[in-house]
Amino acid sequence: MSQPSIATLAGRALDAGGGILRLAPNWVPRSFCVPGRRIKLHPDDYYALGAARGGIDERWFASTTPADNGPLTAPHEGQSWIVLEEGGGVERVLLRDAVAELKGAILGEKMWAEHGRWPMFSKFFDNKGALPHHVHHRDEHAAKVGQLGKPEAYYFPPQANNYGADYPYTFFGLEPGTTKAQVRAALEAFTKGDNKLTNLSKAYRLEPGTGWDVPPGILHAPGSLCTYEPQRASDVFAMYQSLVGDALLPEELLWKDTPPDRKGDFNYLVEVLDWEANTDPDFAAHHFMRPKPVADPAAMAAQGYVENWICYRSAYYSAKELTVLPGRTVRITDGAPYGLIVMQGHGTMGGWDIETPALIRYGQLTRDEYFVTEEAARAGVIIANPSDCDPIVMLKHFGPDNPDLVVEN
Numbered sequence: 001m002s003q004p005s006i007a008t009l010a011g012r013a014l015d016a017g018g019g020i021l022r023l024a025p026n027w028v029p030r031s032f033c034v035p036g037r038r039i040k041l042h043p044d045d046y047y048a049l050g051a052a053r054g055g056i057d058e059r060w061f062a063s064t065t066p067a068d069n070g071p072l073t074a075p076h077e078g079q080s081w082i083v084l085e086e087g088g089g090v091e092r093v094l095l096r097d098a099v100a101e102l103k104g105a106i107l108g109e110k111m112w113a114e115h116g117r118w119p120m121f122s123k124f125f126d127n128k129g130a131l132p133h134h135v136h137h138r139d140e141h142a143a144k145v146g147q148l149g150k151p152e153a154y155y156f157p158p159q160a161n162n163y164g165a166d167y168p169y170t171f172f173g174l175e176p177g178t179t180k181a182q183v184r185a186a187l188e189a190f191t192k193g194d195n196k197l198t199n200l201s202k203a204y205r206l207e208p209g210t211g212w213d214v215p216p217g218i219l220h221a222p223g224s225l226c227t228y229e230p231q232r233a234s235d236v237f238a239m240y241q242s243l244v245g246d247a248l249l250p251e252e253l254l255w256k257d258t259p260p261d262r263k264g265d266f267n268y269l270v271e272v273l274d275w276e277a278n279t280d281p282d283f284a285a286h287h288f289m290r291p292k293p294v295a296d297p298a299a300m301a302a303q304g305y306v307e308n309w310i311c312y313r314s315a316y317y318s319a320k321e322l323t324v325l326p327g328r329t330v331r332i333t334d335g336a337p338y339g340l341i342v343m344q345g346h347g348t349m350g351g352w353d354i355e356t357p358a359l360i361r362y363g364q365l366t367r368d369e370y371f372v373t374e375e376a377a378r379a380g381v382i383i384a385n386p387s388d389c390d391p392i393v394m395l396k397h398f399g400p401d402n403p404d405l406v407v408e409n
Helices: 006-016 095-102 109-115 139-145 180-188 266-271 283-287 297-303 374-379
Strands: 020-022 027-030 055-061 081-086 089-094 120-125 152-155 169-172 202-205 211-214 305-311 318-324 329-332 338-344 346-349 352-355 369-372 381-384 392-398
Touching: 006 020, 006 081, 006 089, 006 095, 020 081, 055 338, 081 095, 089 095, 120 338, 120 392, 152 305, 152 318, 169 211, 180 266, 211 283, 211 305, 297 305, 305 329, 318 381, 374 381
Parallel strands: none
Antiparallel strands: 020 369, 027 055, 055 120, 081 089, 152 211, 169 202, 305 318, 318 392, 329 381, 338 369, 338 392, 346 352, 346 381
16 A cells, blocks of 8 residues: 555644644753753663764754754754544654645745745753853855844743753853954864863853843853754854864854865954944843733633733744633634644643643653644634643744734834
């Protein structure tokens, strides 16, 4: 018997979920990270891919983007799979392939016409320590290596932050008054031990239930809170700090995503930086985010839910936190397609049972991650919470130009 086509499988999955697609957990290792162990993976599975691949400290959501993890990267690593259960069996199809086949039926005609793909993803980043001060390139520099620039945002979910791990502070940008010569000197010292780049920066204490927006070109050294990260569909970056804790970084990460003809040119590394944004004296005022109600809080509560914008400073992506109160059933409408991850509680969403697992084995399926098509989002998703004490909480990640969002700069 011949295998059904991608279009057939994707169409059946779309019909089975009433426009809501179930996604499988999508785990990503990083060789230069130590897992913070707050993303519900079983304790025996954080190194399930072997020591050479490093620990699993990321889970990617609604991703059509491959992870860039060097020569050992597995096929489709970082890309989300749609799950279809029929007749006692399980079929899978890549979200990337389903979008390519069904186009506007998943994304809506406007997004498909403008982007030809799902142009964002989100993730949990769960590192025990801080990351090095690094940068994601702007479009003009990313294009030189065939990639897109990468803006990203952070939100620190309370449910995933029962402890702060080793260093719950993030360095952002550079102190006002820092010179390009100072930065270049630090980069030139990368292979000599600690290049002390963060001496030129400032750290901010991280607070669960809040977040930050980080446009491309800005240096940042993410701290050790478990972080929900909506971002543009790209994995472009370069590490500018040479020593974190007691670990030295390989020089290849300094020159990652530098065009071959500019490798060794420290002036180019400085050019990659958005200097004005990095040295902004009002950096926190322009990038910090506290949750903002989507509508009048009292009116929402009367209808059985509370919803807040949690990422709202970029046109490339946005995110909401939705809470459905105990014992309530609600219909939630949105003007754009979105992915979601359930953080707390259990109940139903459309025709799906949804639940928050306590522990997940590597390779195990769950019922906590979904993708809602534009048509289903506009029609309204019915969510029922049968609990008399526990709310349902989910995080929803949207693509560019969300018609419901007024971008705050």
